[in-house]
Amino acid sequence: MLHYTSKLMTYNIEATDGELGKIKELYFDDNKWQIRYAVVDTRKWLPGRKVLLSPASFVMVNELSENVEIEYDKEKVRNSPSLNEDSILTRDAENSLIDYYGWGRYWTGGVLGSAENSPLAIFKDPRSAEEIEAYDKNQQQMNTLDLQNLDQTIDLKVHGSDGKIGEIVDLIYDDEYWKIQYLVVRSTHFIEPKYHVYSVEDINSIEWLEQSIYVKDTVQALNENKIFDNKEEILNTIDSHS
Numbered sequence: 001m002l003h004y005t006s007k008l009m010t011y012n013i014e015a016t017d018g019e020l021g022k023i024k025e026l027y028f029d030d031n032k033w034q035i036r037y038a039v040v041d042t043r044k045w046l047p048g049r050k051v052l053l054s055p056a057s058f059v060m061v062n063e064l065s066e067n068v069e070i071e072y073d074k075e076k077v078r079n080s081p082s083l084n085e086d087s088i089l090t091r092d093a094e095n096s097l098i099d100y101y102g103w104g105r106y107w108t109g110g111v112l113g114s115a116e117n118s119p120l121a122i123f124k125d126p127r128s129a130e131e132i133e134a135y136d137k138n139q140q141q142m143n144t145l146d147l148q149n150l151d152q153t154i155d156l157k158v159h160g161s162d163g164k165i166g167e168i169v170d171l172i173y174d175d176e177y178w179k180i181q182y183l184v185v186r187s188t189h190f191i192e193p194k195y196h197v198y199s200v201e202d203i204n205s206i207e208w209l210e211q212s213i214y215v216k217d218t219v220q221a222l223n224e225n226k227i228f229d230n231k232e233e234i235l236n237t238i239d240s241h242s
Contacts, residue, residue: 002238005150005171012067013040015074026150033180033200035173036147050083054103055178158185160217195228
């Protein structure tokens with residue numbers, strides 16, 4: 001099913017023995033647009049900790065109770081590699097989490113979290129230990145990530161080839177493969193709130209420093225495209241065509 005990331009950010013994370021906290025941030029890669037981690041706000045339970053969970057650990061998303069069930073108990077999460085609440089996610093930190101939980105390394109071709117060919121499944125990295133070690137050493141030297149977070153994506157300016165179209169107000173993902181499928185853009189060309197929707201396949205380029213995304217569209221052609229009056233209408237339309 002398709003859902004808004006804004007809705008997911010209101011959900012609780014449920015361990016096998018109780019609630020962990022609410023989702024406070026999402027990390028995704030802007031190459032395949034797959035959600036790689038959810039950051040859980042555990043301030044009351046684990047103050048000062050940044051807790052990251054891969055979608056590979058998610059058992060199910062329950063819309064009625066507005067929570068995400070995971071396969072671990074609280075003790076498993078408590079004993080995970082500690083990341084300071086204000087720390088920046090690095091490749092070293094990722095490797096520590098991956099080794100602890102047994103997730104695959106998505107940057108080597110293994111799948112972490114958002115399974116590309118199978119839903120909510122954990123895949124072991126198919127590469128040999130020597131190949132993984134050699135690749136990791138190279139990555140650790142760079143110590144950089146290709147991950148973006150949801151917070152820095154909302155309000156990005158969206159441009160066509162002939163000018164600004166609007167700003168991103170939400171993203172739409174599927175809960176089977178945890179892939180972001182669509183950008184929801186609030187138009188700047190109407191007095192009343194109006195929305196345009198673009199598939200991530202419509203993206204020409206992203207300039208993160210400029211906080212801009214360029215899509216395969218034009219301002220001139222906007223009136224010829226489907227224009228939505230509200231976000232509920234968007235999901236209904238997409239679902240009816242899927």
